[in-house]
Amino acid sequence: MKYTKLVAMIVENVGTKDNINSVVHCTTRLRFKLKDEKKANTDFLKEADGIVTVVQSGGQYQVVIGNHVADVYQELMQQTGLDGQEQVPDDNKGSLLDRFIDLISGIFAPALGLLAATGMIKGLLSLFLTFGWLAETSGTYVVLQALGDSFFYFLPIMLGYTASKKFNVNPFLAMVIGATLVYPSIVGLSPMAMAMAGAGAEPLYTLFSGTIFESPIYVTFLGIPVVMMSYSSSVIPIILAVWFASKVEPFFKKIIPDVVKTFLVPFCSALVVIPITFLVIGPISTWLGTALGAGSLAVYQFSPILAGLIIGGLWQVLVIFGLHWGLVPIAILNIATLGYDPILTLTFAASFAQIGAVLAVVVRTKDKKTKGLGISAFISGIFGVTEPAIYGITLPRKKPFIASCIAGAAGGAVLGLMGTKGYIVGGLGIFGIPSMINPKTGIDSTFYGIFIAIAVAFILAFVLTIVLDKRQGDKSLKATK
Known part of the structure; x- marks a missing residue:
């Protein structure tokens, strides 16, 4: 009941329920896919109480609400009866970049909260081990480690579900594809697992010998060699397998009689998609992922400081x-693939730069x-949620936002200089430490290096804002009401 009027106002001014294709939410935003964004009363929504701002980007109509x-999303679901995850095809596909961002955010946004939560548990366990508060052999550690590892290890199942909503595939079929990828017997056939098995695990033969794609073959499917990969956490x-399923499943729906569709459509779809995933999609996409990781690492290794300046400075933008x-x-x-990530880590100080400017x-x-x-924005920013700070405080004033970007760049440079890396997909803000x-x-x-970067970013943003933004007793801007 608390957000009844707010939600009713939002629905009315995005063009009513009939103009909504779908809606999801992330940390602070309602992300609408509208049939026609021109029907939305954007100026009114930007000025409305309870709304920080409106952003039209990535093919989405994003209403920034706050923490x-x-x-608000739950109230929206109750009032409209919409399925927030169900995607309705668009007439306007938008640019390639818009479609890519919409795809990535749609797949990862629903999963990111739990991925971060379980990562935080692993991070805390690392602290407990470091300070000797827990031993790796203790039952407490084993249980918490299983909890912390679960989401990331079985990520293909989780992403199978969210991807099914983007590609309009039976979610259980998508989850079965993901579960098959991390099935224990399949995991045991990966090259690393077979190498650990000892001398008794000799490959049948090797494909692409002498190249970067060299692949020992341990099993075949109907006589066809299967290039096994490690798909846990992939x-x-x-994502590509579920996309392929979105092409296969409708085909079987068309040709299979209604009386047996319930079981024959998933039966036929799974029998086609899963073998092709192991034979073609899995190896190619894994090599692609390895190449992307190597490419990002090459940029970082060229100059960690320069990478930190650029990524840290542009993060809030x-x-x-x-x-x-x-x-x-x-x-x-x-x-x-590497066991660590140096790229996203370079953005870590940016949220502290933002709250330095806010302070x-x-x-x-x-x-x-x-x-x-x-x-309120300062407190949110401590925990890594910076949208209230950006839209409510710094961006309307411009100079504080510029100061936060400069300070974020400096913090990123420090992280690059110190060689700081992330080893877990953990929480935001202080929970990510x-x-x-x-x-x-x-x-x-x-x-x-984390604490040095935080201090540099926070203090520099505070000082620059004091120097650059000389207005005192300023009147309240719209976003600061």
């Missing part, structure tokens, strides 16, 4: 337009509403 967006194979989703799968790929505005302003929103503990060496100099 309570999940509650990203690209399941990417967040505004929803383009930051493009780095999420790269980070997951790097952790799955400067709060200190200087005499407007009570600005102070109230600023304090434990994810940068090296599981092999524990707390080392690279870990201390």
